[in-house]
Amino acid sequence: MSRQPVDVLINRVDPQVPLPSYGHPGDAGLDLVTTEAAVLAPGERAVLPTGVAIALPDGYAAFVHPRSGLAARCGVSMVNAPGTIDAGYRGEIKVIVVNLDPRESVRFERFDRIAQLVVQQVEKVRFHEVAELPGSARGEGGFGSTGGHAAVGNGFASVACDREGQ
Ligand SMILES: O=c1ccn([C@H]2C[C@H](O)[C@@H](COP(=O)(O)OP(=O)(O)OP(=O)(O)O)O2)c(=O)[nH]1
Numbered sequence: 001m002s003r004q005p006v007d008v009l010i011n012r013v014d015p016q017v018p019l020p021s022y023g024h025p026g027d028a029g030l031d032l033v034t035t036e037a038a039v040l041a042p043g044e045r046a047v048l049p050t051g052v053a054i055a056l057p058d059g060y061a062a063f064v065h066p067r068s069g070l071a072a073r074c075g076v077s078m079v080n081a082p083g084t085i086d087a088g089y090r091g092e093i094k095v096i097v098v099n100l101d102p103r104e105s106v107r108f109e110r111f112d113r114i115a116q117l118v119v120q121q122v123e124k125v126r127f128h129e130v131a132e133l134p135g136s137a138r139g140e141g142g143f144g145s146t147g148g149h150a151a152v153g154n155g156f157a158s159v160a161c162d163r164e165g166q
């Protein structure tokens with residue numbers, strides 16, 4: 001049984017901007033566009049306006065995620081991925097894009113889709129300070145404690161590094 005959509009108020013800061021929309025019915029993310037054209041040199045970043053502001057219901061947040069097609073084709077990501085849109089934020093949603101391609105510039109035209117917005121329910125917490133936390137199977141192990149690192153010298157230098165244990 002499919003759930004009812006959540007009603008979200010939206011304001012077009014740019015009157016011509018298309019409303020964020022799902023590419024397919026089952027998609028998690030609504031595509032966001034840039035209202036400004038931009039060119040990013042390799043390694044360059046920019047804060048791009050999306051032309052929309054929203055008012056999320058209390059208990060929700062929206063997360064701005066990169067688009068995988070742009071990442072795979074052009075090396076474009078977001079500096080702060082995923083960006084967090086608080087329920088109380090009433091300003092224009094902005095996207096902090098970065099061109100991670102080492103050689104090629106990337107050009108965005110007005111209304112190109114640059115990111116996607118995922119709306120989720122978020123919990124509020126109340127901390128209870130204790131002297132000792134309850135035990136668990138993982139304990140304090142982290143940062144690669146389960147192993148499975150890519151071997152060095154197999155030709156895939158991008159997935160191996162010499163900083164293990166540091
Ligand atoms: O990719 C993003 C991330 C954030 N925001 C907006 C909405 C969010 O509610 C607000 C603050 O974001 P965040 O809390 O991540 O930034 P901060 O540096 O902690 O700023 P603040 O001190 O205003 O919380 O900025 C965006 O438009 N795009």
Ligand SMILES: [Mg+2]
Pocket residue numbers: none
């Ligand atoms: Mg903050």
